[in-house]
Amino acid sequence: MRKLVIVVLVILSSIELVSGQGLGSPGTIKDDGRFAASTKQVNQFFRRFNAEESVDGNQRYYPEDEFYRNRELRGKFISILFDNETSGISSDLKTTFMREVLSETLPQYINFHREGWFSEVEATFNYRGKIEKATLFLKLQPEGLGYEWVIDKVVFPPFKDIFKKPEGSNKSFLHPLSHELGFMNLRKAFQETNLPESFTTTDFQPDYLTLFLYEMKRGNLKFDNIRDVKFHFFQINNWYFELNQFNRPGFNTGWLISNLVKLKPGDKESILRYIYDQK
Known part of the structure; x- marks a missing residue:
């Protein structure tokens, strides 16, 4: 076990972004292995991606702090925010992504309150005496002085065959x-x-969310359980990534990027259709 820890620390301490690409910034980030700690919360993923917390996670960084959004710190944080065990994201793709996100002239950050990210929740419901899976899509919206999560769309298999418009x-x-x-x-x-x-009109699309809520109000649909949660991000220009939670032994655990796509024109719309239709 001790040998494993030493190997991991050596690997982490040797991580570099791109050969010949300097990370000049005030101060020095000490890598003593604490970067390997699991990203336990989605909010912590935001802070690490933006370099808005300390290496050990015990201190929040604010604009007046020396290491707030420090480029070197961000590089080391982001390098451990990928699922390196099962996703198969290539090293070249990660390097390209990090180069653009960490650009010295135009760095990019993710923002909890900004549009461009949403949640996908897989849940089960009791529908007319049978347990059925439903996929809920939730997004943040302003509410009063704060924000709230709201259901934006739903995919519910029992409804898929109700409307079959002939052609x-x-x-x-x-x-x-x-x-x-x-x-x-x-x-x-x-x-x-x-x-x-x-x-109906040629462009008629059933409002499955209204139908879903109607069945719930009628007592035909009752919540059972949550099975899985993931998040989809489009906040980085010309990139899409998916965030999943991994519970497993080792350091590469917690909320990690499981899918990464460099977007070409039209790709965003195609990915959204795939996500919402679950095809």
Whole structure:
């Protein structure tokens, strides 16, 4: 065990950002192995990513403090904020990301109260006597003098097959002269099909969150348990990363970056569609 600790400390002390890229800044950051401590809270992830706390986590740094957002400290913190055991994020991608985030001329930080990040919560609910999985997407919004988490979207498998709007010749429709009949043909339309969504606009999208809350208010849907929580970040220009919690032996634990993507035009929209649709 002692040998393992020594090896880890040697590795951490030898971490460099990019060959030939200096980290000139006031003071010297002492690396005595305390960087290896687990990032236990999401708020601590923010502070470490921005270098707004001490190495041991016992002191918060503020703008007037010497090491507040210190570039060298940030580099060492960010280097241990990746999942290095299961994610498979390449070293080159990490280096490129860190080079841009730690830019001497235009460094980038993450902000708890700024848009561009949200939570994905996997939970279970009792729906009409059966346990079903639901994915809730929550975001922060201003409330009074502070902020609150609110449910923004939901993915609930039992609802996915409720609305199946036909297309083309398979779709029922209302004749363009229906108005001359006072739309009396609506009676026949609704009686002869179980797909009333056929008569909606081309861009119709079901509001699953409203339906979800309606079923809850009717007593058909009851909360059971939380199974998993993760966070999605788009706050760094042209980058996306996913934050997950890892509970395992060793130093590479806690809240860590598990997925990292360099965004090209259109990638953000594609990733959001994937996240929300769970495809």
